[in-house]
Amino acid sequence: MAESDQEARLTGWVNRYSNALLRLCFIQLQDRALAEDALQETFIKAWRAMPRYEQSNIQNDKAWLSRIALNTCRDLHRRHNRWARHVDATAAIDTLPPALLAVLPEDRALLMDVCALPEKYRQVLILYYYQHLTMREAAEVLGVDASTVCKRLKTVEVLLKRQLTEEVDTP
């Protein structure tokens, strides 16, 4: 594929997915600076992997980019573990630019609860409920079985102590 087509694809990804990926990275890392670093590294890796992407016939761009973002967040978290142990979600969210939309207290409380989840539950929640991946796609991103994703989602329901408003799809 011509380089200009590849550049156009990269531009499309950045324009369509950068906000969602930035928020995914922020929820994983709970630090704005690290989230921005992770976002940049994600697109660098996606650009480098463009030939492999074209050969693999990937159906869902967002799932593929989410996988890269999550792996990048994991690497960054390892590298910055010293600092990461000393930050918390409340402080991280308070230092963000002011919200552009009206924020309900229950929404803020829910996001705090999400950020407090153990990493494996947080990942599956964000991929399934926020990135709108199917259970199979989320399983592929995380490198686990679809049944594992299903179990983790049910555990999330318990951990968040909320009733699902819709039925969880069966794999």
Place this chain on the structure above:
Amino acid sequence: MRNDIERAVDTVLSGLATTPAQREQLIQTALKTSVGAEPPPRKFFEQLPSIRMPRLAMIAIAAVLLMLLPLLPQPQKDPFVRYSSEDGQDYYVTGSGEPTSSTSAIASSGRIAPGSYSGLSFEDAERVYGTRIPRMNWLPGDAVLTHLFVEVSDMDRTVVIRYENDQGSIFLTIDNFFTEEIAMMWFPQNEEGEYITLANGVQAYITTNVTRHTITWQEGYTVYHLSGVVSREELLRMMESIR
């Protein structure tokens, strides 16, 4: 649940979004790397294979190791063990079992238990760190010191100093390793960013992510890592002001 999660993330984090200029920078920075380029060689510990084995096998191995543990030579216990008391203070228990305050324990013993130390003054942080902590004598805008902590491990001692101004945070991380060889392993090699030579002949590595510039350099046993939402010129000026 789906609507709840989506609404929570998109409203609470609605201020966290990329501007057109930032998206353009994301694209241009990615394009500077070669499409299809191999990623830089991974560090040694990242190359270690992940081992998958049945859960039962893992439990059996863990049980065997636990049984063998008492047979190993016991390490000499550090006479100072750090713990946090109910009043929120950090105390150090000496061999006699008497708790002492952190400052007097550090001053009298000279030995620091491995761990993370926060809420210290600069002077106490230097005692934990083991040597004088370099100061940054120039900061942009009205940046103020907000966090200072020291981490001590068997391999190194690290100071992390965080400043905040209207534009964001500035981090100065100073890693003091016990050998120069280990320090050299932590300096980026053959990466995609920019390498420059400082006035004192030391090589430094600069990267840019959206609005954040980062510079890393090594001097002997110490690796410095300075990162901030500042211009490149401000970053270099901060770096040069470190004494």
